[in-house]
Amino acid sequence: MLALTTALSLSLTLPSASPSTKIGAAATAFPARREILTSGAGLAVWAMGARAASAEEEAAAPVAEVAPPPPPPPARVEVDKNWPKGLEVAAIKSGKKSEKPVVGDLVAIRFKCQIEKTGQVIDDIMESAEPYYYRAGSGQVVPAIEAAIVNMRAGDVWQLRVPPELGFGTKGRNASPGKPRIPGDAILIFTVALDQVPGKDEEIIEQNGIID
Numbered sequence: 001m002l003a004l005t006t007a008l009s010l011s012l013t014l015p016s017a018s019p020s021t022k023i024g025a026a027a028t029a030f031p032a033r034r035e036i037l038t039s040g041a042g043l044a045v046w047a048m049g050a051r052a053a054s055a056e057e058e059a060a061a062p063v064a065e066v067a068p069p070p071p072p073p074p075a076r077v078e079v080d081k082n083w084p085k086g087l088e089v090a091a092i093k094s095g096k097k098s099e100k101p102v103v104g105d106l107v108a109i110r111f112k113c114q115i116e117k118t119g120q121v122i123d124d125i126m127e128s129a130e131p132y133y134y135r136a137g138s139g140q141v142v143p144a145i146e147a148a149i150v151n152m153r154a155g156d157v158w159q160l161r162v163p164p165e166l167g168f169g170t171k172g173r174n175a176s177p178g179k180p181r182i183p184g185d186a187i188l189i190f191t192v193a194l195d196q197v198p199g200k201d202e203e204i205i206e207q208n209g210i211i212d
Contacts, residue, residue, distance in 0.1 A: 077158065079151045087144055088161035092191070095155020099200045103137030107149055108196040116161070116187040122180050131195045142167050145192060152194040162188040 077091045101107050108131040112124040125132060134140040136149050144166040148158055164170060164185045175181035182188075 084147050084166055086163040087147060087166055090159045092159055093157035095153050098154045100153055101136045101150055101197045105136050106198050107136050108133050110193040110195060112191040114189045116189050122182055148192055154194055154197050157193045160190040162190055
């Protein structure tokens with residue numbers, strides 16, 4: 001009886017595992033973070049996280065703007081030997097292969113005029129219902145237009161950079177109803193379209209029954 005009591009006392013008073021023993025067991029059950037990272041699964045998880053972070057950085061990075069391609073060079077313009085010095089010209093559109101007008105021919109034109117320095121539009125009949133009619137060489141338009149028209153064909157659209165001596169000169173032009181003042185020595189930008197040359201335009205001649 002005494003032996004049984006002693007045995008029970010000993011079993012009830014056996015010390016529990018020490019804190020160091022628990023830590024050791026935990027360390028055995030749960031490997032260190034370094035061990036996890038160096039394991040295959042750990043490396044895979046880390047790599048996935050790195051790729052995700054890289055993708056987020058690329059998405060957040062600003063996208064560089066791509067510059068638009070330069071415009072094509074203007075078409076070559078053939079002018080006669082009497083072309084005025086200082087008058088610059090570029091073809092916007094090429095028209096038909098009809099005859100060029102000569103001095104005395106009736107022509108129908110459209111135009112837009114701007115002051116180069118300010119961009120102010122001083123006249124614009126490009127979209128008007130009717131073109132402007134005049135006889136080539138009559139002096140009804142500025143010298144730059146006179147020079148251009150006799151080098152154009154019906155359907156041509158040109159842009160002219162007009163120096164003062166071929167425009168409105170040193171005095172400019174006074175303001176008038178619907179037309180602002182043009183200062184003296186102004187460089188002008190003209191867009192000129194030769195719509196028709198009645199008497200030489202084949203379509204007009206056909207419409208009037210001159211050509212079968």
